[in-house]
Amino acid sequence: MTTLSQVRSRISWPNQKYLPVLATLSLLALMYGVGAANYEAFGDAQVVLNVFIDNGFLLVVAVGMTFVILTGGIDLSVGSVVALTTMLSASLLQDRGWPAFVVLPLVLLVGSALGFGMGCIIHYFDIQPFIVTLAGMFLARGLCYTIGTSSIPIDDPFWVSMAQSRIRFGDYFVSPSVVIALVVVLIAAFVLAYTRLGRNTYAIGGNPRSALLMGLPVARTKIAVYTISGFCSALGGVLLSFYMLSGYGLHAVGMELDAIAAVVIGGTLLTGGSGYVLGTLLGVMVLGVIQTLITFDGRLSSWWTKIVIGALLFVFILLQRVITARKR
Amino acid sequence: MTGISKEFPGVKALSDVDFRLLPGEVHALMGENGAGKSTLIKVLTGVYDIDQGQTTLDGTDVRFSGPLQAQQAGISTVYQEVNLCPNLSVAENIFIGREPRRFGMIHWSQMEKRADALLERLQLDIDVSAPLSTYSLAVQQMVAIARAIDISAKVLILDEPTSSLDASEVEQLFRVMRQLKEEGVAILFVTHFLDQVFSISDRITVLRNGRLVGEYVTRELTLIDLVGKMIGKELEVLEQLEEQPKPALAALERGQPLIEAQDLGRKGAVSPFSLTIHKGEVVGLAGLLGSGRTEVARLIYGADKADNGQLLVDGKPVAMRGPRSAMGHDIAFCSENRRTEGLIEELTVRENIILAMQAVRGWTRPIPRRRQDELVDKYIKALDIRPANPEAVVRNLSGGNQQKVLLARWLITEPQLLILDEPTRGIDIGAKAEIQRLVAALSDGGMAVLFVSAELEEVLRLSHKIAVLRDRHLIAELANDDEVDADRIMETIASGARA
Numbered sequence: 092m093t094t095l096s097q098v099r100s101r102i103s104w105p106n107q108k109y110l111p112v113l114a115t116l117s118l119l120a121l122m123y124g125v126g127a128a129n130y131e132a133f134g135d136a137q138v139v140l141n142v143f144i145d146n147g148f149l150l151v152v153a154v155g156m157t158f159v160i161l162t163g164g165i166d167l168s169v170g171s172v173v174a175l176t177t178m179l180s181a182s183l184l185q186d187r188g189w190p191a192f193v194v195l196p197l198v199l200l201v202g203s204a205l206g207f208g209m210g211c212i213i214h215y216f217d218i219q220p221f222i223v224t225l226a227g228m229f230l231a232r233g234l235c236y237t238i239g240t241s242s243i244p245i246d247d248p249f250w251v252s253m254a255q256s257r258i259r260f261g262d263y264f265v266s267p268s269v270v271i272a273l274v275v276v277l278i279a280a281f282v283l284a285y286t287r288l289g290r291n292t293y294a295i296g297g298n299p300r301s302a303l304l305m306g307l308p309v310a311r312t313k314i315a316v317y318t319i320s321g322f323c324s325a326l327g328g329v330l331l332s333f334y335m336l337s338g339y340g341l342h343a344v345g346m347e348l349d350a351i352a353a354v355v356i357g358g359t360l361l362t363g364g365s366g367y368v369l370g371t372l373l374g375v376m377v378l379g380v381i382q383t384l385i386t387f388d389g390r391l392s393s394w395w396t397k398i399v400i401g402a403l404l405f406v407f408i409l410l411q412r413v414i415t416a417r418k419r
Numbered sequence: 420m421t422g423i424s425k426e427f428p429g430v431k432a433l434s435d436v437d438f439r440l441l442p443g444e445v446h447a448l449m450g451e452n453g454a455g456k457s458t459l460i461k462v463l464t465g466v467y468d469i470d471q472g473q474t475t476l477d478g479t480d481v482r483f484s485g486p487l488q489a490q491q492a493g494i495s496t497v498y499q500e501v502n503l504c505p506n507l508s509v510a511e512n513i514f515i516g517r518e519p520r521r522f523g524m525i526h527w528s529q530m531e532k533r534a535d536a537l538l539e540r541l542q543l544d545i546d547v548s549a550p551l552s553t554y555s556l557a558v559q560q561m562v563a564i565a566r567a568i569d570i571s572a573k574v575l576i577l578d579e580p581t582s583s584l585d586a587s588e589v590e591q592l593f594r595v596m597r598q599l600k601e602e603g604v605a606i607l608f609v610t611h612f613l614d615q616v617f618s619i620s621d622r623i624t625v626l627r628n629g630r631l632v633g634e635y636v637t638r639e640l641t642l643i644d645l646v647g648k649m650i651g652k653e654l655e656v657l658e659q660l661e662e663q664p665k666p667a668l669a670a671l672e673r674g675q676p677l678i679e680a681q682d683l684g685r686k687g688a689v690s691p692f693s694l695t696i697h698k699g700e701v702v703g704l705a706g707l708l709g710s711g712r713t714e715v716a717r718l719i720y721g722a723d724k725a726d727n728g729q730l731l732v733d734g735k736p737v738a739m740r741g742p743r744s745a746m747g748h749d750i751a752f753c754s755e756n757r758r759t760e761g762l763i764e765e766l767t768v769r770e771n772i773i774l775a776m777q778a779v780r781g782w783t784r785p786i787p788r789r790r791q792d793e794l795v796d797k798y799i800k801a802l803d804i805r806p807a808n809p810e811a812v813v814r815n816l817s818g819g820n821q822q823k824v825l826l827a828r829w830l831i832t833e834p835q836l837l838i839l840d841e842p843t844r845g846i847d848i849g850a851k852a853e854i855q856r857l858v859a860a861l862s863d864g865g866m867a868v869l870f871v872s873a874e875l876e877e878v879l880r881l882s883h884k885i886a887v888l889r890d891r892h893l894i895a896e897l898a899n900d901d902e903v904d905a906d907r908i909m910e911t912i913a914s915g916a917r918a
Contacts, residue, residue, distance in 0.1 A: 108550065285524040287516070290507070294515055297504030304502045305566075306487055307516050364506035 111358025112370040114410060118403075119373055122380045130387045140265050142379035147272035148173070148330035150375045152346060153353040154279045155323025157371045158316040160354050161283070162295045163363025164220035166317065168209065168227035169324040170346035172202050174339070175231045176328025181243035181338025184250065191249035199325045205231065206321015210314035220317075228347065235340030242339035245332060253333040268330045275326065280368045292316055296363025352400055353378055356407050377403070433458050435472070436631045438624055440574065445596055445606045447620035447637070449649055455629040456609055460576055463607075464496050465489040476573075493573030497580055501559045503566070505552035510534035512551050513566045537565050541595045557588030561595060568599065575599065576607045579709075581615060585687075593619050611709030612890050613642060613913075625649055643913035649707070675734060677867050678750075678836055680719060682728030689714040691727050692893035694886055696836060696869060701862045703882030703899070704871045705908050711891035712871045713755055716838045719869065720752040721745040746779055751829035753822075755840040755871070761825045762813050768824055769795045769809035775828045798827035803853065819850025826854070830861075837861065838869040843877060855881055875905045887911045 126133040143150075152169050159166045176198045183189045183197070209227045213220050245251075257264040283289035291312040294302040303309050332338055357374030359366025381399050385391050433455045440446050450456050461467045463474065465483025474481050476492060483489040486496070503512045510531045511518075519526045519533065534547040543561050551559055560580055567575055577596075581589045596606055596619060608620060616623060617637060625632040625648045632648045676695040684691030689711040696702050704712045717723045719730065721739025729736045732748045739745055745752065754761045762771055772795050777786060786794075795809045802823040804816075813824060822842055829837060839858065843851040858881050862868055872878050878885055879899065887895040887908060895911050897903050 285527075287518060287520075287525070290511060290515055290518065290525065293507055294504045294511075297506035298502075301502040301504050304486075305504075305516060306490075364504070 115373040143269040146379045147268040148327040150272045152327035153350040155320035156350040159320045166320045167224040170343045171228045171231035172324035173328040173343040176325045177332040177338040178235045184247040202325020203322040207318040210317030214313045244337045440605045443603045444621040447616045447623045450626035495567035496576040497563045499579040510547040574605045679731035684727040689891045699865045701868045701882045703878035703885040706888030710888040749835040751834035752838040764814040772827045836867045840871045
């Protein structure tokens with residue numbers, strides 16, 4: 092009996108574990124293939140790099156969201172925190188004339204502090220993350236407008252250089268933001284796979300009660316993931332302000348939903364406990380490639396992006412359902 | 420480890436209980452529900468404080484303020500439901516929180532090597548890198564034990580570890596228990612399965628009503644002795660009540676069966692059984708706790724889905740798709756857990772009583788308020804619910820009156836079969852007597868009742884027919900004539916033979 096189950100587990104289960112990520116990868120390959128077949132210019136590797144350039148900030152935000160969703164939580168505040176970060180940066184740089192090396196750590200700190208606060212409320216008062224981060228979302232979005240109601244352009248030299256410089260290799264190039272985003276992905280992947288914080292994150296998502304009874308630091312871990320999400324949102328906000336060169340209260344409206352979509356399409360279970368940052372990276376790329384495809388087509392309105400994302404979400408949620416159902 | 424003595428004044432959950440556990444033995448802790456088994460375990464592991472008495476471990480006094488501390492002193496517990504994370508690998512589940520690390524990174528290969536070695540001790544050869552959820556519950560249980568003995572290996576407490584395992588899995592667990600015993604681990608084993616106690620344990624401690632009945636060497640105890648000691652002879656409750664006159668059983672049997680269960684069963688809950696219930700018949704379900712009483716009731720009601728056999732209502736097979744369809748067939752179910760599965764404590768008596776009837780009618784046809792008041796008044800009077808105020812909030816009622824409200828809720832739907840699961844548990848004698856009288860009256864009026872109770876005397880007093888359960892098997896069906904008494908049922912439970 093044991094040997095049989097052992098053989099079975101060696102053959103089929105490792106696939107099962109990575110199945111959602113593989114599904115996302117094949118979807119991405121398929122979409123890229125379709126694009127390359129239909130549009131000659133699509134085959135250019137720069138198209139892929141542009142996806143990264145246009146979505147670096149989303150990638151960073153989605154990485155933070157991955158941590159939260161892995162614990163079985165959700166963070167709806169990320170989009171607003173992104174907007175608040177752009178607004179705060181712009182206002183401090185332009186109106187106050189603070190130097191970039193002060194503004195940068197400050198805004199990152201503000202984002203982390205917001206996440207930390209929400210994490211504390213979620214854990215110590217035992218309130219659903221949904222409602223706490225919804226409150227955080229309104230709070231952060233509202234704070235944007237106390238700074239200013241209109242868009243503030245940024246002309247700080249550091250910001251401008253980050254926006255305009257290109258890291259070239261051969262014929263191809265990426266922006267510094269892409270490098271930052273990819274570094275964030277690597278660090279997150281490392282933390283999740285090789286540190287106790289990471290493993291505790293998975294454990295809490297798997298069964299919070301067990302995690303507590305097994306003597307794991309549930310409080311610290313839960314607060315940590317929301318802090319990480321807050322930090323990632325702030326960093327995403329900084330990258331967005333590099334990209335837009337402005338701060339505005341209407342930036343990143345609905346980005347929390349894009350981030351959740353990317354994480355889910357990337358194969359992370361919404362109930363927590365299962366998923367990979369690599370999947371999230373692929374999820375963001377899927378969203379980016381859809382956008383690119385629709386831009387290439389030129390006949391469809393940009394709303395088709397939303398429709399396709401919606402359809403994909405349904406498919407992936409169903410896929411998750413099938414996988415978890417088979418496990419039982 | 421010798422001489423643990425504890426006393427709980429006040430609630431008297433445990434009064435002056437001595438308990439000793441020797442290294443290298445499997446010690447079974449037995450007793451009916453509420454006997455104080457879990458309290459004893461919780462005191463032992465530091466979940467509860469000790470009011471009086473003391474614990475000694477290896478000859479020195481100890482006092483634990485929590486499970487973690489007990490763990491550090493060498494006492495670990497594995498609970499009935501596996502408290503592990505199904506999404507993590509086997510190796511991680513054993514080591515999480517204490518992972519071997521190198522340069523601050525988790526040292527995966529070493530962790531898996533150590534997990535392999537540990538499970539080898541338990542004679543388990545599995546892929547430790549696979550997620551826990553890919554393995555059977557028995558293996559998961561074993562992994563929990565591996566984690567427990569890796570943390571500390573002096574005393575291992577197994578609280579109902581076998582309740583969801585099948586026979587071969589239980590055997591696997593027992594093999595491990597025997598091996599750990601050889602290695603000098605003291606194992607405390609709590610279970611409701613009598614066979615298992617005799618096949619694995621060296622000594623047995625029996626508790627009843629928070630008191631120590633005695634400590635026995637398993638070899639010197641027979642099954643019937645054990646059952647007697649667990650239930651106790653003091654079944655004096657309600658003896659002042661006069662015996663209800665019973666209609667002749669033969670007259671009842673003649674009619675067509677109202678409910679017929681044919682090989683109805685559900686894996687892990689109760690093995691296939693057949694049972695017929697006639698109109699106007701009270702069928703008692705007897706058996707020790709965990710013998711499958713409630714499971715039988717739930718299967719007939721359709722609260723749990725049967726995976727075997729079929730259920731016939733009025734001779735026609737029906738598919739029970741849950742409480743709604745059972746209610747459609749005029750079957751009502753009074754749950755054992757008044758508070759969690761029955762009453763809605765925040766609502767008033769009136770609202771609670773009306774609930775089931777409204778559910779039967781469907782929400783599109785609300786019951787007019789006047790009709791509600793009429794019905795509720797009638798049943799408050801009939802059942803003597805106190806206070807006789809339909810707008811009283813149920814939370815504030817006594818246990819007996821809450822039970823009556825629950826009964827009223829189902830009676831109002833005028834069911835043909837009323838399933839009562841432990842209707843008299845935790846209520847005072849007066850209310851008990853009233854509910855028993857009511858059951859007799861209902862059966863006289865032609866309603867069939869399936870009566871589940873841990874109290875044998877009660878089952879005996881009310882039932883026309885008694886189905887005896889043991890270890891999740893229906894082992895006998897006894898017509899309740901003059902020959903049947905508590906001893907006979909206990910004997911049946913003990914012998915397991917068909918009577």
